Amino acid sequence: MMRWAVIICAVALLASCRHAADELLEPDRPFTMQLPAGFPAMPTSDDNPLTEASVAMGKELFFDERLSRTGMVSCASCHFPERAFSDTLPLSMGVDGLPGMRNAPPLVNLAWHSGYFRDGGVPTLEQQAIAPIHDPLEMDFSITRAAADLRNLEPYASLSRRAYGKPMEAYELTRALAAYQRTLVSGWSRYDRYTSGDASALSASEQHGLELFRSDALNCTACHSGFDLNDHGYHNVGQYLSYSDPGRERITLVPSDHGKFKTPTLRNIALTAPYMHDGSMATLEEVIDFFASGGQPHVNRDPEMQSFALSPQDKADLIAFLLALTDERPIDQVP
Ligand code: HEC
Ligand code: HEC
Known part of the structure; x- marks a missing residue:
């Protein structure tokens, strides 16, 4: 009991x-x-x-x-x-x-x-x-x-x-x-403050870089567009004549997708080197020189890729603009 x-x-x-x-x-x-x-x-x-x-x-x-x-x-x-x-x-x-x-x-x-x-x-x-x-x-x-x-x-x-x-x-x-x-959201850079009306958020050089970025001559916004500077599309930018990584074709098995990669965001680009799908470009100078060349004539190269010439000052301004895309507060909001 x-x-x-x-x-x-x-x-x-x-x-x-x-x-x-x-x-x-x-x-x-x-x-x-x-x-x-x-x-x-x-x-x-x-x-x-x-x-x-x-x-x-x-x-x-x-x-x-x-x-x-x-x-x-x-x-x-x-x-x-x-x-x-x-x-x-x-x-x-x-x-x-x-x-x-x-x-x-x-x-x-x-x-x-x-x-x-x-x-x-x-x-x-x-x-x-x-x-x-x-x-x-x-x-x-x-x-x-x-x-x-x-x-x-x-x-x-x-x-x-x-x-x-x-x-x-x-x-x-x-x-x-x-x-x-x-929850990892990026959108609090000086560029964002500038586009929401604070004209002093970007220096004169950075503002000129933004104008170049948006210009028809450079055509960056054909792919790096919208709130994330990213069209969420896939493009062959002509990085190589012969790609060892098939890119988007690996998924779709469509030959015209060979060498296409997802457009990356340009937010926090100051922090995310090295660049491109294979990390083969170490600096933004290298990336800009590549885009200025218009890329290699790969059969799938995107028609929006076009060559252009930049003065040393223009190039410095474009890079200054890209460096202003860094968040001013932590990306991670989770306590
Ligand atoms: C035809 C579409 C297209 C155009 C036009 C274009 N880009 Fe890109 N960009 C891409 C794609 C796609 C990649 C990624 C390629 C890869 O991963 O191999 C890329 C990569 C980059 C990178 C490296 C990002 C990273 O995280 O690796 C930078 C910086 C960049 N582009 C800036 C520019 C600038 C500046 C311009 C204008 C001069 C420009 N792009 C024009 C599609 C484009
Ligand atoms: C050994 C290094 C490594 C580790 C560990 C790793 N990743 Fe990654 N991650 C990568 C690489 C490289 C890529 C790009 C792969 C590709 O595109 O095919 C990637 C891509 C991603 C992407 C896709 C991003 C996009 O823009 O499409 C996400 C999301 C991600 N990783 C989350 C994670 C998570 C969650 C973990 C842990 C469970 C993790 N990763 C562990 C290297 C790593």
Whole structure:
């Protein structure tokens, strides 16, 4: 009798403990995103709303080296926050120190992209997160194993329950990473202040650089247009006569897409060197000289590519303008 009473008490105690733990969890609230003036509404994902817990969980995961086979590589090992989440190496190195295929792009304003990777081969950020974790040249691990290793550990145990109402599995892991990355918004540069009416935000040289950038002669805005200086399209700019990386053709298998790559944003370009899909250009001078040449006559070269001449002063002004595209506040809004 006594023994039963103890057991019943113990069970009751456990149940009340669990109940108490549930009550201790803060209720999940929508994450309040700040968007720069003039930005279109952020496309949202119905099955993955941005909440305080989902973005916090994604941020923990983004910096967690336990998502890699060696426990030494996190997403941030190739996407440095202080570099607008890009890499400083032409080709990033993964778990075994071997270089991958392409240069790691900055991770900003991704919510507005319709395809991820430089060839646009992955349609959602949720699906994208699987690729680096499984890629043998990147993290060489498995999302199901990573989720199993971490699900009972804090802060994942509480955050996953708050955000998704259940312990973390691969599904929640990829959703949280996607949610965090949607919050990485860039649009607070001196250029933005200038275009919203503060004439003193750009120097005379930078203003002249902006005029050149927008001019028909240079034609930059044929592709680097809109709020993200990016048409979200794919173009062959004639970087090579013969490309070792097929680019967009890898996805579509259409020969006219050979050598086409997604237009990169020019935001934070001061921080994201080296440039181009293969990181082959180290400086903005090199990039400008390349565009001034009009590119190589590749059969798929975009008709909008045209050669032009710049005086040394014009070139300095154009670069000064590009350097004014750096955010004046952190890109990462998640506390
Ligand atoms: C070993 C280096 C490395 C690691 C680790 C890494 N990435 Fe990347 N990331 C890259 C490279 C290189 C690319 C460009 C690949 C391509 O275009 O084919 C890329 C591209 C991306 C893109 C596409 C951006 C765009 O503009 O289309 C996203 C999003 C991204 N990474 C997120 C992540 C996340 C999330 C993690 C961690 C789970 C991660 N990366 C880990 C190197 C890395
Ligand atoms: C036909 C479309 C097109 C035109 C016109 C164009 N660009 Fe680009 N630009 C691109 C594409 C596509 C890339 C990426 C190529 C790659 O990844 O190999 C790029 C890359 C760049 C880069 C490197 C960005 C990075 O993160 O690697 C800079 C800087 C740049 N362009 C500036 C300019 C300037 C300045 C002009 C005008 C003089 C210009 N572009 C004209 C499409 C264009």
